[in-house]
Amino acid sequence: MEMKKENRSTESEDKARLAILELSHMMSVPMSLVAVIKMKVPEAIWEGGSNTPLTAPQILHRIRPQGGGDADNLQRILRMLTSYNIFAEHFSQTGERKYSLTHIGKTLVPDSQGLTYASFMLQHHQEELMRAWQLVGETVEDPTTEPFMKANGEGVLSYYNRREDARVLLGKSMRGMSIPFMRELLENYDGFHGVETVVDVGGNTGICLQMIMSKFPSVRNGINFDLPHSILSAPQIPGVTHVGGNAFDFVPEADAIFMKGG
Ligand SMILES: C[S@@+](CC[C@H](N)C(=O)[O-])C[C@H]1O[C@@H](n2cnc3c(N)ncnc32)[C@H](O)[C@@H]1O
Structure with missing residues (x-):
């Protein structure tokens, strides 16, 4: 028996139901x-x-x-x-x-330098962040307190300040993602020629700056600028000064500003 036309779902409705499932x-x-x-x-x-x-x-x-x-x-x-x-x-x-x-x-297997995207995945799915994601709707309904604070009883800065393991994971996740990216970028970009001082805003461990400086010897001074808790675990890198601060308040002076997110 032929179904009545109005009861038959269209192909796009079928696809929509599959997509929502x-x-x-x-x-x-x-x-x-x-x-x-x-x-x-x-x-x-x-x-x-x-x-x-x-x-x-x-x-x-x-x-x-x-x-x-x-x-x-x-x-x-x-x-x-x-x-x-x-x-x-x-x-x-x-x-x-x-x-x-x-x-x-x-990409989830450590390479010869121990780099892997696995840490990036683990960083983004750690328990404290997952708890905050459950409250994402609150950013609309009650934006007075950030979800991370509501979920964990402390702000994200205090959390990373307090938890060395979380800082180490963040550092590993950034290195695993940024080193392969920067290798590719520096093979194709030569805009740092002749530049002496570079500030990396939100540079985390300073790894991007280190790679820029080893490719461009004219860059003798690197300023790794990041939130105070982030530079706590930053390693010593020759020629690099770690400066703690909030980019919304100030950014150290330099010939060039570099900025790369995750
Ligand atoms: C996604 S990570 C990127 C790290 C690094 N640029 C890279 O690509 O490997 C973002 C960095 O920005 C820093 N950050 C976030 N807000 C900041 C602010 N207001 N001032 C300075 N740094 C900030 C974080 O602490 C973090 O280290």
Whole structure:
């Protein structure tokens, strides 16, 4: 029997329903990604560059050599992340599912310098930030206090000031993201020729400044300017002075200002 036209959904309505279902489950993607990073699944598969496709029990054996764990649940997580192109799925002749890393998955494995995007993912999904995200609507309904403060009983600056582990994670996440980016940028940009003093506003550990100065010897003075808590863990870098302050109040003088966000 033919359905009445008004009861039939259009193709775009079908797509809309699928899209809203996917959005409703979106949380499963970052949470599963964080879980596999914490369990060191990408390193277990990569194993020094072999990237050999492995079954879930084989991966479990590598991450838990002492035994235990649930391979079926690990496989569920791997299959879901495969649909987001983190892992590639391979079928053996006996029908077993095996998993290797895609190019995206490989970004979660530390390179020869220990750099990885895994720290960036962990930084953005730490418990205190996740609690604040649950209150994002309050920025509209009651913007008098920032969500981080409402959720955690202290402001974000005080949190990073107090928690060295959080500062270290932030530093690692910035390095993992910024060093590959800066390598690429400095290969193609030569605007620092002849410049003597550069201030990096929001420079965090000062790594971008260090890379600029090693490519452009004319830059003899680097000023790494960041909020006071951020420069607490900044390492000593020859030629770089770490200055604490708020860019909305002042920015130290220099020949050139550099600024790069995450
Ligand atoms: C996303 S990180 C970028 C770090 C670095 N530029 C990089 O690309 O690796 C942003 C930095 O800006 C700093 N920041 C945020 N607000 C600031 C302000 N008002 N004044 C100075 N620094 C600030 C943060 O502390 C943090 O280190």
